[in-house]
Amino acid sequence: xxxxxxxxxxxxxxxxxxxxxxxxxxxxxxxxxxxxxxxxxxxxxxxxxxxxxxxxxxxxxxxxxxxxxxxxxxxxxxxxxxxxxxxxxxxxxxxxxxxxxxxxxxxxxxxxxxxxxxxxxxxxxxxxxxxxxxxxxxxxxxxxxxxxxxxxxxxxxxxxxxxxxxxxx
Numbered sequence: 225x226x227x228x229x230x231x232x233x234x235x236x237x238x239x240x241x242x243x244x245x246x247x248x249x250x251x252x253x254x255x256x257x258x259x260x261x262x263x264x265x266x267x268x269x270x271x272x273x274x275x276x277x278x279x280x281x282x283x284x285x286x287x288x289x290x291x292x293x294x295x296x297x298x299x300x301x302x303x304x305x306x307x308x309x310x311x312x313x314x315x316x317x318x319x320x321x322x323x324x325x326x327x328x329x330x331x332x333x334x335x336x337x338x339x340x341x342x343x344x345x346x347x348x349x350x351x352x353x354x355x356x357x358x359x360x361x362x363x364x365x366x367x368x369x370x371x372x373x374x375x376x377x378x379x380x381x382x383x384x385x386x387x388x389x390x391x392x393x
Contacts, residue, residue, distance in 0.1 A: 247284055254280060271300035278313060287321040307337045308344040315351050319380055328355045346372045350381050357389060366393035 254277050261269035278293035294313040301307050311330045318327035331351035334340055340348075353368035369390035375383045 247280070250280055251277070267300040267302055271297045271302075271306060274300070275309070275313065278317070282317055282320070287317045290317045291326075304337050304339045305341065308334065308340055311337070312344055312347050315347055316380055319351070319354075324351070324355050324358060327351050331355075342373060343376060346374065347380055350379070350386065353389065354381075357393065362393040366390055369393065 254273065258270070258273040258277065261273050274293050274297035278290045278297070281287070281290035281293055291314055294310055294317065298307075298310055301310060311334050314330040315327045318324070318330070328351060331348045334344060334348045337344075349368045349372050353365045353372075356362075356365035356368065369386050372386055375381070375386060381389075
C-alpha cells in the first residue's frame with residue numbers, strides 16, 4: 225500500500241487508484257446504458273441516462289462536464305417537472321463551481337416553466353438571493369431569502385446560511 229505523508233495529511237495512492245477505476249467503470253456502464261436507450265428511442269430513459277452521467281460527473285468534481293450532460297437531457301424533457309429538474313441540476317453544478325452568474329440564467333429559465341413545484345421555486349429564490357447579495361441589492365436578496373418556505377435535504381444552501389443571509393440583509 226502506497227501512502228504518502230505530507231504535513232500531517234495522509235495520501236493513500238491505492239485508494240485513489242481504486243476509486244478512479246470504480247468511477248471509470250461506472251462511467252463506462254452509464255455510457256453503455258445511454259447508447260442502449262438511444263437505440264430504443266425512449267425519451268424518458270435517455271433523459272435519465274444523461275442525468276445519471278451528470279450526477280457522476282458532479283460527484284467527481286467535473287462540474288463543467290456535469291452541466292454539459294444535464295443540458296443534453298434538455299432535448300428529452302417531455303414534462304415541466306423535467307425542465308425543473310434540468311434547471312436545478314445546472315444551478316447546483318454552477319454554484320458548486322462558484323459560477324453564480326450562469327446559475328442565475330437557469331434560475332430565470334424557471335420563470336418560463338409552467339407548473340413549478342415549491343422545491344424548485346425555493347432553489348430559484350436562493351439563487352436569486354445569492355446573486356443579489358453579491359450585487360449589493362440587499363433588500364431584494366432579503367426578500368428572496370425570506371420567501372423560501374421550506375428547505376429540504378440536499379438544498380443548495382444550508383438552512384443556517386439562508387437564515388444568516390436573510391438576517392444580515
